[in-house]
Amino acid sequence: MLTLISYFILxxxxxxVALVLSIGLNKIQLI
Structure with missing residues (x-):
């Protein structure tokens, strides 16, 4: 049970992190 919860958190x-990176890349391309 604990491993399942930690897996979902990960x-x-x-x-x-992927969402933040994609937004950051989009902002860099706009500049």
């Missing part, structure tokens, strides 16, 4: 964190 997946959630990875998706947030």
């Amino acid at each position: 997946l959630f964190g990875a998706s947030i």
Whole structure:
């Protein structure tokens, strides 16, 4: 159970990092 929760947290964190990186790349391209 604990490993499942930690896996979901890791997946959630990875998706947030990917989202932030994509937004940052878009802003860099706009400049």
